[in-house]
């Protein structure tokens with residue numbers, strides 16, 4: 001058996017450069033430098049996950065919007081390595097990265113080991129099918145490649161429908177949470193624009209069914225927001241099917257508690273679960289494969305921290321910190337302070353406390369809806385319309401500001417605005 005060499009070493013190793021891990025690497029790199037901070041991701045390009053429904057609909061081009069990790073590493077003074085974590089020996093403080101293979105499966109880089117003093121796991125999450133049979137017939141939006149694959153299938157289906165005899169396309173989106181609602185709205189916009197671009201004189205009906213097992217969509221948000229989103233989607237022709245449980249996915253659609261639902265395309269956005277492989281790292285995990293962490297975000301191995309969607313961190317009344325970008329962002333801020341103190345040999349006493357600032361949901365058509373928690377009063381404010389949409393878009397800019405700085409974020413935002421004016425909003429290739 002060949003011995004895997006230890007080829008990389010860093011004081012702090014972060015695995016996963018998503019919403020949380022990348023922000024943490026940028027903050028730490030700027031304070032501690034590239035000798036001390038190493039970020040590892042299985043992809044070479046960063047896409048902010050909350051924009052994946054836009055990549056799926058084609059209203060965002062992942063190739064234009066993606067940010068290269070090596071460039072981000074240079075700007076923020078951290079090191080970056082491409083690789084997928086497949087093993088952990090917490091006692092020996094070693095991570096194993098899988099061999100890198102080309103498209104034909106030929107090994108290009110052998111399996112490697114990475115030594116660390118402190119490890120942060122920021123691996124994100126995938127889909128939860130809750131044991132529903134037929135998962136292979138549904139699209140998911142777990143990473144940029146899923147969203148791009150869905151977009152290619154969507155364009156082909158649009159073309160077929162535009163030139164078909166019955167002039168219709170049926171789509172079922174399972175899960176009436178923020179992802180399902182936003183995807184429905186984004187697809188309606190893409191439908192109009194794609195038709196104008198590829199088949200200006202053709203028409204077809206895009207029949208979107210949004211299927212939700214709970215009595216209302218956006219069940220985790222205040223009722224007023226659910227009602228507004230529900231009304232906005234129905235007004236635009238989406239069939240919102242609440243109290244409807246999907247029992248099977250098959251090539252021609254869905255079997256549900258309310259009967260058969262034929263669909264040409266099915267998207268599963270009904271729940272999340274961390275990767276099953278998380279169970280193999282010798283750390284305590286919960287039923288959703290999340291690493292159980294204490295109030296300092298330490299896992300059952302004290303030198304190993306976990307943050308974001310892959311971490312189970314206690315919140316209020318027996319609940320967990322929700323799997324949201326704003327939680328990953330707050331944990332990145334917390335860990336940046338605590339790990340900088342640790343590197344300076346100091347003890348960092350404060351514990352992580354999640355603060356819910358509310359939620360914003362995009363409804364397309366320059367419209368959003370959401371609630372914001374008053375910072376001082378703790379009261380809930382509702383926002384709607386263009387203001388909510390602008391606030392929603394500003395979250396993406398805030399993420400960019402954390403990893404690029406204010407100046408570069410402004411230049412990038414302007415460049416993208418101009419590009420959309422010139423080449424249109426929907427990506428057609």
Ligand SMILES: Cc1cc2nc3c(=O)[nH]c(=O)nc-3n(C[C@H](O)[C@H](O)[C@H](O)COP(=O)(O)OP(=O)(O)OC[C@H]3O[C@@H](n4cnc5c(N)ncnc54)[C@H](O)[C@@H]3O)c2cc1C
Nearest residue numbers: 016018019020042049050084085124308309323324325326
């Ligand atoms: C369509 C959609 C819309 C959303 N909208 C919102 C929203 O409006 N607001 C909100 O707050 N949240 C939203 N979310 C949720 C939000 O995206 C996540 O909560 C957030 O991205 C979690 O951040 P993270 O850093 O934990 O993981 P991620 O951002 O998922 O990053 C995980 C990273 O780890 C890497 N990785 C995974 N496994 C490995 C491995 N073994 N080795 C190496 N690298 C690995 C991945 O490549 C990825 O870069 C949305 C999610 C989706 C899918």
